Amino acid sequence: MRLSKLTATIFATVALGTTAGSAIASEGPELKHVEFSFEGPFGTYDKAAAQRGFQVYQESCSNCHSMKLVAIRSLGEPGGPFYDEEHPNANDNPVIKAIAAMFTVTDGPDSEGDMFERPAKPFDHFPSPFPNEQAARASNGGALPPDFSVLVSAREHGPQYIYSILTSYEDEAPDGVELRDGMNYNPAFKGGQIGMPPPLFEDLVEYSDGTKASVEQMAHDVVTFMAWASDPKMEERKRMGWMVMIYLFIFALLMYGSYKAVWRDVEH
Ligand code: HEC
Structure with missing residues (x-):
């Protein structure tokens, strides 16, 4: 009895939380529904x-x-828009080098104590x-x-x-x-x-x-x-998530199989 009361309270809280959340979301200006x-x-x-x-x-x-x-380099890292399997190291990717060369960055101080400008490198x-x-x-x-x-x-x-x-x-x-x-x-x-x-x-x-x-x-x-x-690591994270799910599923099947095998000859 007590347990079901507790469950009811949890449900009520979650439901309230959800409605409160959507109320906040609908307060702002209306957004266009585009899919990505x-x-x-x-x-x-x-x-x-x-x-x-x-x-x-x-x-x-x-x-x-x-x-x-x-970092400019991250454009050419796995998952990045300019990742190239032939140049897995972004620092050697000619597209990334060319992109870096388009920018000028301030560096320094030099040995005289002055700041100076130089073309950007992929690590900038x-x-x-x-x-x-x-x-x-x-x-x-x-x-x-x-x-x-x-x-x-x-x-x-x-x-x-x-x-x-x-x-x-x-x-x-x-x-x-x-x-x-x-x-x-x-x-x-x-x-x-x-x-x-x-x-x-x-x-x-x-x-x-x-x-x-x-x-x-x-x-x-x-x-x-x-x-x-x-969120440059999103694809990697999703892939990992799915691998864990598949692993857990296979693991559950194996556990079920061994449970059946162990109890096979026991009379109920
Ligand atoms: C001429 C300068 C200028 C350019 C170019 C510009 N922005 Fe802005 N942007 C601003 C300013 C200033 C604000 C802050 C506006 C305010 O607070 O009223 C702003 C605000 C924004 C916001 C709202 C952010 C928030 O705080 O919620 C977004 C989104 C945005 N810009 C996206 C872009 C994108 C995408 C581009 C390129 C396609 C771009 N802007 C080009 C000056 C610029």
Whole structure:
């Protein structure tokens, strides 16, 4: 009797918790429902999309958003968008070397005590567009472009949230909405106003694989890239999870078989 009371209490608590959770989720602006290849227990990153997304990051977002925690080399590590089985060591991957060479980083101090600039190497992290937060705000009308390293994981429904922000700009705010100075109307952002000007427009980039660069396509691609950056070990973790499940299943079968064998001749 006591046990069933306890069970009922647990169920009630869990049920309450779930409803409370969904109430919070539905409080924010409505998000677009887009599906991504990396969602679900079997999901993996669409490598072509992540490569295109890197191009979008590179040509647009990186002018304002940093990605400080991500090493250039990780693009070519297993699970990364530019991983190449012929060059499993990312430092020897010619694509990674070429990408690193596109960036300049500040290094030092040298023997004279001065800082100096040099071309980036695969082991460097992505350089930031601004030297510090104050400089970033000063260039963006007081708003701070957040670092991208873990943004997808840090926001609730991260992929849908970022996709929605990128694709929901409207030229004019509806009647009754007073836009503050330097703000843009975007119903997907909390409060409906965002300090970021629309970063994507049709054909902003030219994809080398011939994909048409619509705003929705670029948003989808850059979100795939950012999701990878936020969780580069996801594929490995899912694979490991499945192996453990299969192992446990086989183990359970064996245990059942031996249980049957041991008790075979015992009379009930
Ligand atoms: C011209 C500079 C600039 C560019 C280019 C830019 N952003 Fe932003 N972004 C900002 C600023 C500034 C904010 C902060 C806005 C605010 O707080 O009102 C921001 C905010 C965001 C947010 C909301 C983050 C949050 O805190 O929830 C997302 C998502 C975002 N940017 C994604 C992107 C993506 C993806 C790109 C490239 C396609 C990009 N941005 C390009 C300046 C920029």
